[in-house]
Amino acid sequence: MENVPKLSIVMLSSDLEKLHAGALMGSVAAMSGMTVNVFVTMNALEAFRKDVIEEQKFLSGTIGNELLSKKVPLFNEMLREGKDMGDLYLYGCAMAMDVMEWKQEDLIDEFDDIIGVTKFFGLAEGGQILTV
Amino acid sequence: MSMVSVDKSVDARGAYCPGPLMELIKTLKTSPVNTAVEVWSSDSGSAKDIPEWVKKVGHELLYVQEETGYWRIAVRKAK
Numbered sequence: 001m002e003n004v005p006k007l008s009i010v011m012l013s014s015d016l017e018k019l020h021a022g023a024l025m026g027s028v029a030a031m032s033g034m035t036v037n038v039f040v041t042m043n044a045l046e047a048f049r050k051d052v053i054e055e056q057k058f059l060s061g062t063i064g065n066e067l068l069s070k071k072v073p074l075f076n077e078m079l080r081e082g083k084d085m086g087d088l089y090l091y092g093c094a095m096a097m098d099v100m101e102w103k104q105e106d107l108i109d110e111f112d113d114i115i116g117v118t119k120f121f122g123l124a125e126g127g128q129i130l131t132v
Numbered sequence: 133m134s135m136v137s138v139d140k141s142v143d144a145r146g147a148y149c150p151g152p153l154m155e156l157i158k159t160l161k162t163s164p165v166n167t168a169v170e171v172w173s174s175d176s177g178s179a180k181d182i183p184e185w186v187k188k189v190g191h192e193l194l195y196v197q198e199e200t201g202y203w204r205i206a207v208r209k210a211k
Contacts, residue, residue: 028150031157032188072148085157 004087006035006127008120013132014043016064016074022132023075023082030086037123038079039115041093045100048076048092048107080110089123091115136194138170138206139163145202149177152205153185160191160209168194170206179203 007029011022022038030036040048047058053076060068067074073081082088092107092114104114115123142159144152152173159169173179179196182205186193194206 024150028153028185031154032185070148073151078150081154085154085161 004033004035006037006124008037008039008124008127008129010129010131011038011040011044012042014047014059016047016058016060016067018132019044019047019058019075020064020067020078022130023078025130025132026088027078027082027086030082030088032086034087035127036082036086036088037120038088038090039093039120039124040091040111041096045092045096045102045107048111049102050106050108053108076108076110083110091120091123093117136168136206138168138194140167141170141172143172144178145172145174147173147175149175149181151175152178153182156182156205156207157185160207163209165209165211168206168208170204172202172204174202176203179205182207 009022009026011019026036026038046052056068058064079090089112090110092111094114094116097114104111140159142155144155152171152175156169156171163169183193183196186207191210192208194208197204
Protein backbone atom coordinates (compact mmCIF):
# COMPACT_ATOMS: atom_id res chain seq x y z
CA MET A 1 0.00 0.00 0.00
CA GLU A 2 2.80 2.40 0.87
CA ASN A 3 4.13 2.25 -2.68
CA VAL A 4 0.93 3.50 -4.27
CA PRO A 5 1.59 7.00 -5.61
CA LYS A 6 -0.49 9.61 -3.88
CA LEU A 7 -1.91 12.93 -5.05
CA SER A 8 -3.75 15.45 -2.92
CA ILE A 9 -5.69 18.32 -4.42
CA VAL A 10 -6.75 21.43 -2.51
CA MET A 11 -9.73 23.13 -4.13
CA LEU A 12 -10.05 26.75 -3.06
CA SER A 13 -11.89 28.54 -5.80
CA SER A 14 -15.53 28.63 -6.86
CA ASP A 15 -14.53 29.37 -10.46
CA LEU A 16 -16.05 26.62 -12.57
CA GLU A 17 -12.86 26.29 -14.64
CA LYS A 18 -10.73 25.67 -11.55
CA LEU A 19 -13.22 23.19 -10.13
CA HIS A 20 -13.25 21.43 -13.49
CA ALA A 21 -9.46 21.31 -13.81
CA GLY A 22 -9.02 19.98 -10.26
CA ALA A 23 -11.71 17.34 -10.67
CA LEU A 24 -10.36 16.29 -14.05
CA MET A 25 -6.83 15.82 -12.74
CA GLY A 26 -8.10 14.03 -9.65
CA SER A 27 -10.35 11.61 -11.48
CA VAL A 28 -7.78 10.73 -14.13
CA ALA A 29 -5.12 10.24 -11.43
CA ALA A 30 -7.46 7.94 -9.50
CA MET A 31 -8.19 5.94 -12.62
CA SER A 32 -4.47 5.68 -13.31
CA GLY A 33 -3.90 3.89 -10.04
CA MET A 34 -3.08 6.76 -7.70
CA THR A 35 -4.69 7.36 -4.33
CA VAL A 36 -6.29 10.79 -4.52
CA ASN A 37 -7.45 13.01 -1.65
CA VAL A 38 -9.47 16.04 -2.62
CA PHE A 39 -9.78 18.69 0.09
CA VAL A 40 -12.45 21.30 -0.64
CA THR A 41 -12.19 24.55 1.25
CA MET A 42 -13.04 28.28 1.14
CA ASN A 43 -15.26 29.40 -1.75
CA ALA A 44 -14.90 26.09 -3.56
CA LEU A 45 -17.05 24.49 -0.89
CA GLU A 46 -20.13 26.46 -1.89
CA ALA A 47 -20.01 24.99 -5.40
CA PHE A 48 -20.40 21.52 -3.86
CA ARG A 49 -23.71 22.40 -2.18
CA LYS A 50 -26.58 20.31 -3.56
CA ASP A 51 -28.69 23.42 -4.27
CA VAL A 52 -25.86 25.18 -6.13
CA ILE A 53 -25.20 22.14 -8.32
CA GLU A 54 -28.88 21.64 -9.02
CA GLU A 55 -29.33 25.25 -10.15
CA GLN A 56 -25.86 25.36 -11.77
CA LYS A 57 -25.17 28.68 -10.04
CA PHE A 58 -21.46 28.68 -10.85
CA LEU A 59 -19.00 31.48 -11.44
CA SER A 60 -17.81 30.93 -14.97
CA GLY A 61 -15.80 32.62 -17.66
CA THR A 62 -15.25 31.85 -21.33
CA ILE A 63 -14.46 28.15 -21.02
CA GLY A 64 -16.82 27.54 -18.13
CA ASN A 65 -19.74 28.98 -20.11
CA GLU A 66 -18.91 26.65 -22.97
CA LEU A 67 -18.67 23.64 -20.63
CA LEU A 68 -22.16 24.50 -19.40
CA SER A 69 -23.70 25.10 -22.82
CA LYS A 70 -22.17 21.92 -24.25
CA LYS A 71 -23.41 20.00 -21.21
CA VAL A 72 -19.97 18.53 -20.54
CA PRO A 73 -20.01 16.34 -17.39
CA LEU A 74 -19.00 18.77 -14.62
CA PHE A 75 -16.62 18.49 -11.66
CA ASN A 76 -19.08 16.66 -9.43
CA GLU A 77 -19.65 13.96 -12.05
CA MET A 78 -15.94 13.55 -12.77
CA LEU A 79 -15.22 13.15 -9.06
CA ARG A 80 -17.99 10.58 -8.76
CA GLU A 81 -16.49 8.59 -11.63
CA GLY A 82 -13.07 8.87 -9.99
CA LYS A 83 -14.55 7.40 -6.81
CA ASP A 84 -16.43 4.68 -8.68
CA MET A 85 -13.44 3.57 -10.70
CA GLY A 86 -10.50 4.45 -8.52
CA ASP A 87 -9.24 5.33 -5.09
CA LEU A 88 -10.51 8.89 -4.67
CA TYR A 89 -11.67 10.51 -1.44
CA LEU A 90 -13.46 13.80 -1.05
CA TYR A 91 -13.17 15.89 2.10
CA GLY A 92 -14.78 19.14 3.15
CA CYS A 93 -13.00 21.72 5.29
CA ALA A 94 -14.35 21.79 8.84
CA MET A 95 -13.44 25.44 9.36
CA ALA A 96 -15.35 26.69 6.31
CA MET A 97 -18.33 24.43 7.15
CA ASP A 98 -18.44 25.84 10.69
CA VAL A 99 -18.11 29.46 9.62
CA MET A 100 -20.92 29.03 7.10
CA GLU A 101 -23.00 26.87 9.47
CA TRP A 102 -23.41 24.25 6.75
CA LYS A 103 -23.93 20.57 7.43
CA GLN A 104 -22.45 17.66 5.50
CA GLU A 105 -25.92 16.82 4.14
CA ASP A 106 -25.99 20.25 2.44
CA LEU A 107 -23.13 19.01 0.26
CA ILE A 108 -23.26 16.38 -2.47
CA ASP A 109 -23.25 12.80 -1.20
CA GLU A 110 -19.75 12.06 -2.55
CA PHE A 111 -18.07 13.63 0.50
CA ASP A 112 -16.34 11.04 2.65
CA ASP A 113 -15.89 13.29 5.66
CA ILE A 114 -15.49 16.81 6.99
CA ILE A 115 -11.94 17.22 8.29
CA GLY A 116 -9.44 19.78 9.54
CA VAL A 117 -6.06 20.69 8.13
CA THR A 118 -4.12 18.43 10.50
CA LYS A 119 -6.06 15.40 9.29
CA PHE A 120 -5.55 16.51 5.69
CA PHE A 121 -1.80 16.83 6.19
CA GLY A 122 -1.80 13.32 7.62
CA LEU A 123 -3.58 12.00 4.53
CA ALA A 124 -1.39 13.98 2.14
CA GLU A 125 1.91 13.13 3.80
CA GLY A 126 4.56 11.79 1.44
CA GLY A 127 2.59 12.63 -1.71
CA GLN A 128 2.23 15.55 -4.07
CA ILE A 129 -0.16 18.38 -3.31
CA LEU A 130 -1.82 20.47 -6.01
CA THR A 131 -3.70 23.64 -5.20
CA VAL A 132 -6.35 24.94 -7.59
CA MET B 133 -2.67 -2.29 -39.02
CA SER B 134 -6.00 -3.11 -37.41
CA MET B 135 -5.81 -6.80 -38.15
CA VAL B 136 -6.60 -7.61 -34.54
CA SER B 137 -10.22 -8.49 -33.93
CA VAL B 138 -11.81 -6.58 -31.09
CA ASP B 139 -14.37 -7.97 -28.68
CA LYS B 140 -16.10 -4.72 -27.82
CA SER B 141 -16.38 -1.28 -29.39
CA VAL B 142 -17.25 1.89 -27.52
CA ASP B 143 -18.36 4.90 -29.50
CA ALA B 144 -17.28 7.93 -27.45
CA ARG B 145 -17.28 10.38 -30.34
CA GLY B 146 -18.56 13.78 -29.27
CA ALA B 147 -17.27 13.42 -25.70
CA TYR B 148 -14.55 15.79 -24.55
CA CYS B 149 -11.35 14.77 -22.80
CA PRO B 150 -11.25 12.72 -20.54
CA GLY B 151 -14.67 11.31 -21.56
CA PRO B 152 -13.36 8.70 -24.05
CA LEU B 153 -10.75 7.51 -21.52
CA MET B 154 -13.43 7.17 -18.86
CA GLU B 155 -15.64 5.17 -21.24
CA LEU B 156 -12.71 2.89 -22.03
CA ILE B 157 -11.89 2.36 -18.36
CA LYS B 158 -15.52 1.56 -17.52
CA THR B 159 -15.63 -1.03 -20.29
CA LEU B 160 -12.29 -2.60 -19.32
CA LYS B 161 -13.36 -2.77 -15.70
CA THR B 162 -16.39 -4.90 -16.51
CA SER B 163 -14.59 -7.13 -19.04
CA PRO B 164 -12.54 -10.28 -18.41
CA VAL B 165 -8.75 -10.31 -18.85
CA ASN B 166 -7.65 -10.56 -22.50
CA THR B 167 -10.70 -8.71 -23.82
CA ALA B 168 -9.81 -6.38 -26.67
CA VAL B 169 -11.74 -3.12 -26.47
CA GLU B 170 -11.81 -0.48 -29.16
CA VAL B 171 -12.82 3.09 -28.35
CA TRP B 172 -13.85 5.63 -30.95
CA SER B 173 -12.91 9.19 -30.04
CA SER B 174 -13.26 12.45 -31.91
CA ASP B 175 -11.18 14.22 -29.27
CA SER B 176 -7.55 14.65 -30.32
CA GLY B 177 -6.29 14.85 -26.72
CA SER B 178 -7.64 11.38 -26.02
CA ALA B 179 -5.68 9.95 -28.96
CA LYS B 180 -2.52 10.90 -27.04
CA ASP B 181 -3.86 10.40 -23.53
CA ILE B 182 -5.30 6.93 -23.90
CA PRO B 183 -2.01 5.29 -25.05
CA GLU B 184 -0.24 7.04 -22.15
CA TRP B 185 -2.81 5.70 -19.67
CA VAL B 186 -2.55 2.20 -21.15
CA LYS B 187 1.24 2.26 -20.73
CA LYS B 188 1.01 3.54 -17.17
CA VAL B 189 -1.59 1.02 -16.05
CA GLY B 190 0.05 -1.87 -17.91
CA HIS B 191 -2.51 -2.95 -20.49
CA GLU B 192 -1.57 -3.67 -24.10
CA LEU B 193 -2.08 -1.02 -26.76
CA LEU B 194 -3.14 -2.81 -29.95
CA TYR B 195 -3.39 0.14 -32.32
CA VAL B 196 -4.22 3.82 -32.73
CA GLN B 197 -5.83 4.33 -36.09
CA GLU B 198 -6.84 7.72 -37.43
CA GLU B 199 -10.07 7.76 -39.43
CA THR B 200 -11.81 10.78 -40.94
CA GLY B 201 -12.54 13.04 -37.98
CA TYR B 202 -11.98 10.45 -35.28
CA TRP B 203 -9.55 7.85 -33.91
CA ARG B 204 -9.99 4.15 -33.25
CA ILE B 205 -7.87 3.06 -30.30
CA ALA B 206 -7.76 -0.58 -29.29
CA VAL B 207 -6.55 -1.97 -25.98
CA ARG B 208 -6.23 -5.48 -24.64
CA LYS B 209 -6.92 -5.88 -20.93
CA ALA B 210 -3.76 -7.39 -19.43
CA LYS B 211 -4.76 -7.95 -15.82
